[in-house]
Amino acid sequence: MRILSFCGFAVCFCIFAAAALVRAQDIAATWQGTLPAGIDQHRVAIQIAKKADGSWDAPACDVEFLHNGAHVDSLVVNGDRLKLTLNGGAVVYDAEVNADGTLIDGQWTNDGHAVSLELHRAAAGALWPVPFLYQYHSKDATYLRPSAEEPAIPFTPKLALDYMERGAEAWTSEWKCVACHTNGSYMVVRPLLTAQFGPPQTALRDFFVTRLREELASERKPEWDSTEAVYVAAGLAIWDAHITHHLSPETAQALDSMFKVQRADGDWTISDDNNPPLESSRYQLATVAARAIGNAPGWLALQRGKPVEAKIELLESYLRAQRKMQGDYDRTDLLWASTELPGLLDAKQKSELVEMILKHQRADGGWSIREFAQPEEWGKGNRAEKLRAEAEFTNPPSDGHMTGLAIIALRKAGVPASDKRIRRGVAWLLANQRSSGRWWTRSLNRDGWQFITYSGTVYPLLALAMCNALPPSA
Numbered sequence: 001m002r003i004l005s006f007c008g009f010a011v012c013f014c015i016f017a018a019a020a021l022v023r024a025q026d027i028a029a030t031w032q033g034t035l036p037a038g039i040d041q042h043r044v045a046i047q048i049a050k051k052a053d054g055s056w057d058a059p060a061c062d063v064e065f066l067h068n069g070a071h072v073d074s075l076v077v078n079g080d081r082l083k084l085t086l087n088g089g090a091v092v093y094d095a096e097v098n099a100d101g102t103l104i105d106g107q108w109t110n111d112g113h114a115v116s117l118e119l120h121r122a123a124a125g126a127l128w129p130v131p132f133l134y135q136y137h138s139k140d141a142t143y144l145r146p147s148a149e150e151p152a153i154p155f156t157p158k159l160a161l162d163y164m165e166r167g168a169e170a171w172t173s174e175w176k177c178v179a180c181h182t183n184g185s186y187m188v189v190r191p192l193l194t195a196q197f198g199p200p201q202t203a204l205r206d207f208f209v210t211r212l213r214e215e216l217a218s219e220r221k222p223e224w225d226s227t228e229a230v231y232v233a234a235g236l237a238i239w240d241a242h243i244t245h246h247l248s249p250e251t252a253q254a255l256d257s258m259f260k261v262q263r264a265d266g267d268w269t270i271s272d273d274n275n276p277p278l279e280s281s282r283y284q285l286a287t288v289a290a291r292a293i294g295n296a297p298g299w300l301a302l303q304r305g306k307p308v309e310a311k312i313e314l315l316e317s318y319l320r321a322q323r324k325m326q327g328d329y330d331r332t333d334l335l336w337a338s339t340e341l342p343g344l345l346d347a348k349q350k351s352e353l354v355e356m357i358l359k360h361q362r363a364d365g366g367w368s369i370r371e372f373a374q375p376e377e378w379g380k381g382n383r384a385e386k387l388r389a390e391a392e393f394t395n396p397p398s399d400g401h402m403t404g405l406a407i408i409a410l411r412k413a414g415v416p417a418s419d420k421r422i423r424r425g426v427a428w429l430l431a432n433q434r435s436s437g438r439w440w441t442r443s444l445n446r447d448g449w450q451f452i453t454y455s456g457t458v459y460p461l462l463a464l465a466m467c468n469a470l471p472p473s474a
Contacts (some may be wrong), residue, residue: 011422020459030127031104031119045128046084048075058084079414082106093117135449136182143436145183146450148240150434159437160461161197164190167454172207176305178228178235180278180288181451182209188291190243193314196465196474205239208232209250216257225259226268228283233258234292241295251264258289266311266318273379276399276444277369277416278455280379281326286319287337294341316344327373329402332409337414354413358421359404365424366432367406378401383444390442399451400439403428408466417467426469429460 003172013133029049033043047060056077063070073085082104084093095106101121108117122128128137143163153159168186171179178184183204190200212232233254240251262268267282268289274280293300293312302311319334335353338345345353360371370393375384387393407425415422434440442451464470 006421030122032122032126032128033117033119035108036115046072049422061086061100069145094272095119133453135453136167138166138173141166141170143167143438145448146434146436146440146453148442150436150440152439154434155221155436156437157428157461157464158471160433160439160457161437161474163437164454164458164461165201168204169201172204176207178208178211178231180213180227180231181453184231184235184280185304185458187457188231188238188288189455189462191238192462193465194242196470199243200239207234207387208254212236212250212254212257214448216253225271227270227279227285229258229261230268230289230292234295237292237296237299240297244288245297246299247299250332252299255292255296255299256308259290262289263312263316265316265365266316274382274445276373276378276383277326277452281324281330283319283323283325283330284333286315287330287333289315290319290337290341290344294337294344316341319344325377326379327377328373329369332357332372332395332405334411335409336405339409350413354410354415357410359408359426360474361421362398364398364428366428367402367404367425368396368398369444370396372402376445386446387444394440395424398428398432399441399456400429400432400460401441401456404439404456404461404463407463408459417469422467426464426467429464430469433460 007073028044028048032045033303035044037324042063045060045062046058048056048058051057056075058072058075061070070091071087073087073089074083075085076083080097080099082093082095082097086093090111092109092351094105094109095117097104098341103121106117107114128134133144134142135145141162143166164402168183168190171182186200187204187208190204194200195292202302225457233251236248236251236254240246240248243465249425258268263282265282267286270279270282270285271281273282293315300312303312320332322331325331329404334345335350335357338350357367360367362368362371370387375381375387378387390396403425407422407429410419410422411417417423417426429439432439438453438457439460441450441452443452
């Protein structure tokens with residue numbers, strides 16, 4: 001799965017190099033491009049200008065997701081050749097500039113690994129923000145990185161919906177991959193909001209079908225990344241359940257493909273499992289798989305007596321065993337999944353999970369994701385040091401992601417919207433939307449792009465809909 005972890009992430013890297021170098025220009029210019037890094041991409045910004053003495057300089061260089069920064073050592077221009085050295089020689093860009101100065105084409109070498117890189121000179125109106133401050137950029141809408149300092153506003157559902165739609169659109173068009181933290185979350189949640197906001201974007205479903213067909217036609221082994229396989233199957237199944245109301249051939253193919261990459265334990269492999277909460281736990285991913293098969297209209301009944309029936313039972317046994325979990329966070333997702341996959345848990349087990357979630361409710365009515373697992377339980381435990389160093393570690397604030405998820409799971413399990421604890425959670429959500437339309441949730445991973453605010457906005461909007469708390473005009 002080509003994913004930026006949600007709150008952490010498998011990355012993307014872009015490059016902006018500036019200068020009509022070979023053409024002796026005194027004014028800095030900017031080049032933009034995409035640098036591949038395995039199945040990911042990375043963005044970079046380099047500004048280049050001619051100095052008064054006739055030499056060239058790169059006064060600005062920003063590399064997206066390069067957490068230690070990008071430091072220019074030297075820039076040498078000789079005729080149509082350009083050589084840029086960064087970070088003590090660890091990074092070298094050796095390239096040729098075309099005749100009209102609109103294209104720089106060469107090799108980007110990082111720690112001895114070289115890849116081809118093209119940079120295109122950008123017009124002023126087409127420049128990406130430098131440094132990379134935005135979380136999503138879609139047409140005329142730019143969402144900057146979320147911040148705890150962003151002011152709260154009176155609840156405005158349209159702003160949240162715009163963020164949900166444009167964020168998924170921007171991620172898909174720019175990175176062309178299925179990411180659990182953005183378009184993956186869109187496809188497993190947005191169809192549930194059809195009654196309130198109309199149907200979701202058909203283009204997103206089309207993209208999921210395209211990814212499915214690409215992977216089915218691929219000769220790679222295994223057929224594709226397990227995380228992507230699960231989210232594609234779940235997204236298509238939930239679409240069928242809430243939009244078309246019948247099983248599509250694509251959903252049946254996606255579910256078959258998903259089970260082909262199931263592990264012998266009953267779960268699915270996560271290739272980069274250090275990005276909690278959504279790309280870090282095989283157990284959490286298995287709850288998404290359970291939602292996929294529980295939602296696909298009529299699919300389960302068609303599997304009786306077929307080989308995949310044993311794999312379904314293996315998944316159910318794995319989930320019931322509740323081993324290697326991200327604490328109570330994964331148990332919350334288990335409760336949600338159990339309400340959509342009949343027979344997964346009995347009434348007593350569901351009741352125990354409901355009480356667990358309610359015990360975590362904070363005095364202000366919200367829930368905090370940081371109180372649902374110990375630092376060492378998230379992913380591989382490699383975020384524990386970061387989490388324990390946070391100033392709010394002993395008293396973490398309520399957040400949009402967990403408050404939304406808690407209410408969804410409780411409502412799915414039958415807790416009425418009139419329950420005073422649900423009402424307190426709804427009140428917290430209504431009072432804590434930010435000016436961009438998002439709800440703030442601090443990443444469990446890195447304090448950078450805060451992609452967890454996407455699900456941290458999708459979940460609250462669904463939770464409010466499930467509690468009949470959206471205004472009539474929504």
